[in-house]
Amino acid sequence: MTIDSYPGRTIQKNGKEYLYFGGTSYLGLQLDKEFQDLYIKNLRRYGTNYGASRKSNIQLKIFEEAETHLAEMVGSESCITLSSGYLAAQLVVQTLVKQGHPAIAVPNAHIALSTDNVIQTASSEEFHAKLTEILNLDKDIVPAILFDTIDFSKGQYPDFELLRQLHLDKIILVGDDSHGMGIVGAKGSGCYNILNQLKPAQLIVCASLGKGMGIQAGAIFGDKNTVDMLRNTAFFGGASPASPAFLNTLINAGDIYKKRRARLMGHLEYMEGIPHIKQLFTHITGHPTFEFCNPELAKFLEQNGFVFTNFNYPDDNGPIVSRIVLSAHHKKKDLHKLVDCLQTFIP
Template sequence: MFTIDEFPGREITVQGKNFLYFGGTAYLGLQTDPEFQSFFIANVKKFGTGYGASRKSNVQISVFEKTETYLTNIVGSEACITLSSGYLAGQLVCDYFSQAAYQLFYAPNTHSALYRNGQFIYQDWSTLTDDLLKSLNLLNEKTPVIFLDSVDFEGVNFPDFNSLKSLPLEKIILVVDDSHGIGITGDYGGGSYRYLESLNPKELVVSCSLGKGFGLQAGAIFSSLRCIENLRNTQFYGGASPATPAAMATLLDADSIYPTKRKRLSENTRFFLEQVQNLALFSFTSGHPAFSFQNQKLSEKLEQERILVTNFRYPTSTSPLMSRIVLSALHTNDDIKKLCTIINSYNS
């Protein structure tokens, strides 16, 4: 474990030593961007540092609705609601479908934001598919709901979602965590919603963190107007404090920054793929800047060369070790060349 005293950008300092950092989830590098920060600081002065009132309050701040309309247009859904975090957004959706009318199926690698402790997670899509089809053949009145992550870091789901295409989706509700897609994948950073909607599921619900692609502490849920209104009318939503208004306003104000950052991130990802020689070391998703691996010695080699990557057990101390190289819009070509030189010289 490394303890630092500032936000981890492309470089971090640990005990007086400088390291290149290829970890975390700050894909666009917005958190340390001076222009982005100036928007946020100005909005903190206008809206305050936090907002503890319910969104159901008799006093409403207009920036929430404005931001939700903006996000709806980017993603391509009918409606959207925002919350204080992506995890809370996922838990709201999980709570909503934890009713007797639904039968829940959790795909491999589904993030814990979408379930509670003790939930059964399928280890492979073939078994999930068999069980789901058996359930449909029973002609019971329960509607099947499939929960999955869009970006599963193994290249199974995004971008083509082939595992879904053999299913009778017109009878199935899809709940998708798009936290690692929103802001960086899809047209205008809209993530996977439009593509998933084209598969014509019975209902589509997409939840996400806005902290990864948009660099702001908040979460969001996208779906039909009917579904969003149902979620809005729950005690779960009404009793929770919202995201800070300053964060919502900054998301709007920084609209002109995102395209340039996404372009740079795409260029960095392409450059990495050109430079690295042994892609077989990694599991990765086409069009995404994260490269997972299961080789502790490689992590140690990179650390010896003053490069730190994501490398810890997640989400609990007994979970498998998660090792991942994450590119961001902040990295330079020289950063990536150094990383790839070390990887290319590594002998497992």
């Protein structure tokens, strides 16, 4: 399905209007006029693009200001930003592998956390076996565990049961918090503080800021020594930075984020209170997504005027991902219509 404008509450398909419950615009900021006006103001100040290296002899102070702001927001010692979440994840993983740390991805880890040298696992049993094998080879080896903080198969947030089974004092945790930043945690701070309480040997969290925060950028959070080490890599120096206009928008949009997140949490509270919902979906409590694997339900929803996330992921050979996504741009009547429809569905 190809469209010619950003999808909001509704979407046009074959000349018909559908309610749109897909994508990753959790706060609905991309079409929010107040947020857009703030961005346009910053765009006029900083221009459409800033392509110079972060190691250039000319430095824009907005980068340091935004990174300090983000570190304070999530509760980390330090932070660096890049132009995308994918790039942020690759910087972390490639650097750790180059340093000699064995890297193991838990089942369902995002492709951004993958390189040719990352050990992939397809089940919890295989993951534990691979990790045990590495730890038994050399007690001085510190492996890196790669995972999505928001695992839609319910393996991580909010309890992180898989991680709690491990000897984390001997492990580097690398979490991709792209679906958590701006959404979960205290005031939308994401999962950094939750993971830090598990006391791993080292914690690094990377994230896209596009989903929850509505800006095109990626970020890496950790202790100062780790972040400084990543900052000094050729990878970071050679990569184009995040847009300064976007970063200043993030700093200035605190009240907008607060208002939009409160609205989203109200939508989520309503949906989580419908008993029938729990029978149809796999749902992570506290997160505005509802997964399902039922072609019959998918067809039923579309026939009744709903478009949602429904495609093979991460490539054509992957499983079909079907997901209802709530957004702050939805109205209460949209949710009521969705719930009324779901309550008439008989498997």
